[in-house]
Amino acid sequence: MFPFFSFSQKINNCGHIIIETYTDKSFKYIENKNTYQVIVNNMVLEGNSLLETTNGYLTITNLEENVPSKIRLYNANGELLFIKDYKQVINLITSENKYYVAFYNAGYLTVLNIQSLKEFKYASSLIFNIDNDGNPAYGNNIDNTLFYKNTNYKFENQLSKLLFFNDKLIVFTTDKMYLIENGVSQLVYTFNSRFFDAAVYNNKLYFVNRIENKEGFIFTLFETANFNEFVELQKENYNFNSISEPSLIYDTLKNKGYLHEPIRGPIRYNENNVQYPIGNSYAEIQDYGSPQYLHPGVDFLGNPNENVYAVKAGVVKAILTTSGSLHWRIAISNNATSGESVGYLYAHTNQYSIPYLVGDIVSQGSVVGTLVEWPIYNFTHCHFARIQASGATWDGNWWTINNPLIDVTNIVDNTTPVFMNAIGSNKFAIRKKANGSYIQPDSVYGNVEFITKIYDQVNSTWKLDVYKLRYSMHPFDNANNIIFDNLAFTYDMPLDEYITNNYTTLCLNTIYSRDVSCFSIGNYDDRDYYQIVTNSNGDDSISSADQLCSFNTVLYPDGQYYFKVTAWDASNNVKSDSMLIHIKNHSNKIDESALNKAIVSIFPNPNHGKFNLIFSDKTMNDVSISIIDVLGNVVSEKSYNSINNMIDISKQPKGIYFLKIKGLQINKTFKVVYN
Template sequence: MKTPLFLIALLLSGRLLAQTLNPYGHFTGVAGNELAYKTVHTAQGHAMEINGLVLQGTAAFTTPHGILTLGGHYENAPSFVKLYAADGTELISKSFTQTINLSLSPGGNFCAFHDMEKIWVMDIAAKTFRSAEGSNVFAVSDEGKLAYYNDRNSTIGSGELSFVLAGPVYRILFFGADPLFITRTSVLKMGSNGLSPVFTAAEGRVFDAGVIKGRLYISTKKELPGEFLFRAYHSADLLSFTAADEVHYPLAGATQNKTQQNSSPSSLPNETILNPIDYYTDTVYQPVGNSYNEMQEYSQGNPYPHPGVDLLGAYLQNTYSVKDGFVKAILTTSGQYHWRIAIANQNTSGYSQGYLYAHLEQSTIPYTVGDPVNEADVVGLLVNFPVTGFVHLHFARIGCTGATWSGNWHTFDNPLSYMSNFFDTIPPTFEITINNDPFAFRDPGGNYLSPDSLYGNVRVISKVYDRINASWHCDVHKLRYSVSPLAQPTLMLLDSLSWEYHHYNDYYFQGPTYMDLINTIYSRDLTCFSTADYNVRDFYHIVTNSDGNDTITANDGLQVFNTLSLPNGSYIFRVIAWDPSGNTSRDSMIIEIKNTSSGAGELLSNQVSITSNPFSSETVIVSTNGFNNATLVLYNAIGQQAKEIRNINGHTYILQRDTLQPGIYFIALSQGDLTLFTGKIVLLN
């Protein structure tokens, strides 16, 4: 897609001509302190190159006291704030859960940001921090005075003053020493005697605002059939306002002929959607740079599961809403490249599902919090992301609670699976794992085993990736493994789903479970080390580490391939990989199970027999040498433990059916560290 040059020129000129209202209702001439940068790779991960300096972070701002940076991680959770001297010397670093909506005071002496719980104010010269209760709507003056809105109790405040408001506040700024609070229809000035309106929208709502060279600029937005009408006003004294530009913004859904996909306002499981950056094309071979829950590690030692999919596009490419909804948040996690809009399916302060559209040019978002959005309308244009070849939309299904959202949403489901006009024909690719073998085998102690001599509990590792209409290596969508006797390759003794990447992900608010995904799915030892950034993508999957259900917890990491569930012998171990479009690839290798490690074990195995097999109600296990506190374990056909009996003594043991379902079971009989017997039983109806 070609970048529209007139839009680039208009956006750039808007930054110089403050009085000009751009096509999306914004004043883009508000002076900013944010620096452009080039992304570079260092030993610590990805960093910013600015005027010959290499600084850590994903956003940088000039201040009178040095260069302030934030971030460090691609989706910016957890985050940090760093201050560098002019020569690149680090002066201070402090970590936070998030650094949302960071803004500098007019002179750059203070900054403020939200960590999803409270507001933090930094005295940049003193290198100190203080916190205050409030939402992600705030402003700070050059004297360090904080003005805030607290959505928990509907209060606004600054200094010693605080007042309760009936409706929400969408923006705060300082006009000289006076804080101004922007509600849906008014701009309120706070004073010791209370709140006084200095501007009220004659129709529609207040949309954008900024203080430019001592003058307050306000834009209003009125919703009309098929378009938005933006009007601009300005004032030097807050007493009289002069009308300026008027912009008509056409809505894409009113001018394009497309059948709406999602007319229901409810949250539907597995609802079908269209591609948000190529909505009006019927067949889209959409290139993807990162897949859902794929491991990421842009800062060394801080891996996380990617909470969305990255749809590759072009600078200033349109992004469309995939469903009707209501804007719950417009915020940035790290400066100009990370602005995002979150749209809930339902207009409720309770829980709602919705969609996240991230990495948008802020000045092209024609909505503000609280606005309704129609499916098929443009919600913003892609920002010029500072990684070569990686302009993209980060897109996710999300869920959260609250009248407004502060960024602490969770994600779920791979949206590519439900994108009806998305197509991909490239199957996943298996790679050599170690020693020129397709798979690696590791015991719970971390020791690697030879595939021709497997015993005990084993973790099986497979290295595989997917390409989704692009050169970037992404992770696969689903993995499954199976085991067959070498002599009977069509007989599946084990056939188990490893996982499918629809899992709940709480990374955005640093929840308790997101690292379970990393630790369960990926191998991270020195031999099979999983990592993924813009330069290296190595996905070593521990395919036997999950029970295959839709939730991964720490207990999944305890799952293993228990070779005791199969008799000694030669087997075929297979792994099948799927991508979100259903393309599949498979790999396999021959393994040898050798659980009996001594001649004594082999002798004991020969002394154990089962009198009735198959059986329906009970059978007798006989040992000519006698049992001494033996343990019997039964596994079902997919390797799950079905029953365990301890403290078996004597020469016989009667195995009762009890609650066991009909089918094939593998049994392992052990005594201390010694395996007495492994075999197969068949339970009839």
């Protein structure tokens, strides 16, 4: 990455090639206005990863997990020549002459000519490199083929790495090394066990052989200058640290529900009753510039170089970085299958601390790497997520599923969620659904949204969002008469933040308020979570229909009520708060057509044989209800005079029923699904 003066070449105890160097360039991070800066040769450049190019510098800026990365090119005087955002910058490399850079971005290999600033894209895998003329070489691990200069090459075993050595392509498979020259593939070395790592430096090629035994790995470093002689330089032993043998499922998953499973935390794995400090919770809003997103995992705060452990046995599906040295990660599937499977993601590890390769089997409790030091806010952490993807290998485009924090069995957290005043002195904010204007709790009418401001803390000062929210209402003078009790949200939804971000954006816009009065934000400096609890139809999934939901006050008689919200965190600590509201529809002269459209409420629907039937006071007098099955048989007929009624058809067969409601002000039929 810089012009170096070499002292020695060696491998660390994890088998990675380390070149000890001297450089006259200082390199450090400065937190400034929510970004990073690097100082090199007394010049201040913006970014948190730095490479030297043929005539200047390239920096990458990535502020947080899976935020689009920004590439900048500077000349030797520090003048900015190029800037562009990319959704992903995975495993960025330069050509030997540093005229070209290449990286993986959302399924494609992107090649950038540093001098002309022209871009080229190729459908590729994560196995790629680029020669001094900008010609890409890239592999396909489905059929073990390689494409380079209009020629396809077929190999017996899986491709592991591509390098250019004196502008000649070197191909490493799991157990062999090949030289590609003049359109011909030539075998030049056979490993006695498994290829692990390789690097080119000072006109020499260095590579590592790995042998596995019951105790761990034995790494051996070799050197060659011409493929005629291979010199052994060093051996290193790596001892396993695990509590169990691998236990894998060697077929596709039968259950696509992905139920939660008990796990221990990914750091301090072997300790019990750990007060894990959490820096970000699952699915909480993140705002480090545009676009905003939901956090696709849980951040376990730790110390630089602290061990990270596999919480389940599995097979390594991916080892990659999404943006420079801070974002290396390892993904391990629970299942040895090329079909759909689930596993766990461990991000922000030191690149050279990962002792595994893609395809390796990892035991539960094994060390999979160490934490990279986070340069600002003392925020060194393991970004931990449960993920789902398909394929023999994974390329970083995966779903996150489930909130893994509720599954951690060795965490201790006794702090309950905290309710803040959402607006002014009001515990909750009330906003008109139609026009977004705010109204006071002493005069509530029409279709409205209730907005809360709640946060949680887990063994740290960082504010997090909660795990689950419910809301309910009862008359001010009768706490036992619960008129309704609805689930708002459970922060346990799948997120496609690493893929298209479409569903994640839908969830964000459903859960969070972001207007001037109630503006949700989450970053290092500001954290305010305003949850629109009434944007929910009461089930445990989020869809576009939830954004249309509201609290329709015309369903209830004018009067005073307590609106109550209950919040749980991932450790099941619970807190409730309520606010007195006064529904005043008639005194505010609600439009009559709105009343006629919403005079009956039936929920839940579908149901399990019992459901609530609520009338507005306009229709409650002398109402008779007939329940009719699909064959036209009347299974029940009864008169009602109450506003809030519980209907029980659980003794009837499951199926579709029709509620025929007749009264002085109503004559309508509604469908009810009993399943």
